[in-house]
Amino acid sequence: MTPEKIVENHKKYVLQSWSKQGNLNPIPIAKAEGIYFYDFDGNKYTDMSSQLVNLNLGYGNKAIGDAIKEQVDKFCFVGPSYATEAKSTLAEMIINLLPDSFGKVFFTNAGADANENAVKIARMFTGRNKVFSRYRSYHGSSFGAGNLTGEPRRYPLEPGIPGFVKFFDPYVYREAVEFESEEAATKYYLTKLREQIIYEGPDSVAAIVMETITGSNGVIIPPKGYLPGVRRICDEFGILMICDEVMAGWCRTGKMFAFQNFDVVPDIVSFAKGVTCGYVPLGGVAVSQKIADYFDDHLLSCGLTYSGHPLACAAGVACVNYYSEANILDNVNKVGKVLGEILEEMKEKHPCVGDVRYIGLFSAIELVKDKKTKEPLVPYGKDEKGIMGSLVGMLKKKKFMTYSHENMLFVNPPLIITEEQIREEMVKMDEVLTYVDNELI
Ligand code: PLP
Structure with a gap:
């Protein structure tokens, strides 16, 4: 052509x-x-x-290309209920890169469905339905992820899903109030967030979903103490903390995952993009051991034909290895x-x-x-x-x-x-x- x-x-x-x-x-x-x-x-x-x-x-990147080719020669596809070397290896690698509290990974096709499944898991685990996410955020464009998204790319999906609540992000540069310090900014934003949760009814809130560092809405880096403060609010009310690491994860910020810059441990991490660098599409949801254990005797009502696709996982293994080897x-x-x-x-x-x-x-x-x-x-x-x-x-x-x-x-x-x-x-x-x-x- x-x-x-x-x-x-x-x-x-x-x-x-x-x-x-x-x-x-x-x-x-x-x-x-x-x-x-x-x-x-x-x-x-x-x-x-x-x-x-x-x-x-x-x-x-030759290592990723070769890994895909090698997997093509073995088999290109089996369904999610079969065990494959690529999927088992990648899941173990991801859990080993995360804090000790993490237990298992649910693989998805990309970032949007990673976030949708993260929310679904949080709802199943907590038995609650509301989800907090921020205005200046992008979590994907499919129906659920698009409703998590706060910026105008969500508008075509409106009126939105009931129970998806938005709060303002710590965008210090454009805040109407001047802060003396980062700590003062943090206190302001956390007070507002906590108040909003109380007014929404904390017992109905399953999760707070945040891009750890807001990406496409302007690389908004949270002030000192903000994320640990959100963690404390989550703990106070039994809410799960979900960090969307789709864009900020995989070494982008100088740490393997962006939350590792902030002395905080979320309950759930969603990821995509850099896990394979797009050589084959892949995303996923990593959950704490506690959440993983819950599903030992509760149905994990999540499913995707291509969950843990062998070619994607083979690319992921090579890619994640490359980050450390190089x-x-x-x-x-x-x-x-x-x-x-x-x-x-x-x-x-x-x-x-x-x-x-x-x-x-x-x-x-x-x-x-x-x-x-x-x-x-x-x-x-x-x-x-x-x-x-x-x-x-x-x-x-x-x-x-x-x-x-x-x-x-x-x-x-x-x-x-x-x-x-x-x-x-x-x-x-x-x-x-x-x-x-x-x-x-
Ligand atoms: N979450 C974040 C932070 C993103 O930046 C994106 C895409 O840019 C997504 C989720 C959606 O990922 P995908 O386009 O792979 O569905």
Whole structure:
């Protein structure tokens, strides 16, 4: 097929996610390696978002590819009730990476169904039905996960599922109140949350679901003590704490799981993306031993044809092994430090940069019209002139591939990126920010 025909068919026959279908212009991909991908004209693009923050190990990882091929030669599929080496190995590896209190894994196809099953398990275990999640969150787009999601991508599912309650996240930069310290911020948010739970009726709340670090809504890093405080509230009322690690997990933040940055142990962890880096889709729900034991004599009423798919689990085993064998965490922490320094310099230098938030290789640049008033570069939910899209387009022209959300640009490269590569790419970002300074504010 010619590249033109690939694009033509895409436009004619494919419904593309989150897009108006009339004006699509997809790049036909010819090949990809490391942190780069190429079109058929030989143009080289740098992937500065790890696709959808899932391709943590970049393109063409041989260990993962070989593991998939080896599994293909053995068998491609058996149902969830059969035991396979890949599934048994991966489940053990995941439990060993989690705190000692964790017991078992339920495998899913991706992140949305991981979160849906996490909620279902929490409801079955607690016998309660309400679920708390946050406004600035994305937990997936299927019906249940879309109802957990707090941001506008949930709107087409409304009116929502009864009992899915939203609370505000600790977005200190945009809080109406000024805080003297992180601790003061934490106290404020936890007081509000606790009060809300009391008004909802604590005995009806099964779980609090949070992205450990809010990802696509702006890399919102919780203030000191926030997550342990949520843990205490959960313990006080017998509520389960579910950390959505779909985006923040798998080394992205400089720890294997993001919650490990915060001295807290959740009851349930949902994961996907980086467990296989998308080489084959896979997600899952890891639960505490206590929850796992409950299902020894209670029916686990969850099921997916492809739960524990052999090819996905084989990819997962190779991928998770690779994280440790290649010391990926060391690279994330080393290059992440450089990225953090560059972002701080940008905040200092550019009037349009209101805030930069970063941890490991997980970061967002928040653009404003005015640093003092913090007026966003585009109003919330109303970028009618397509300004953010045009900035992403400018970066794309420079072959810096990423995405925006509201008034933010994201820098979430594959975790194998080198210091030299990140410096080279961030020069392009700097040029675009200079344009914003000069032309848009
Ligand atoms: N949870 C988080 C935090 C995510 O970022 C995403 C996707 O971006 C999901 C869940 C949904 O995952 P999936 O698209 O694999 O269903």
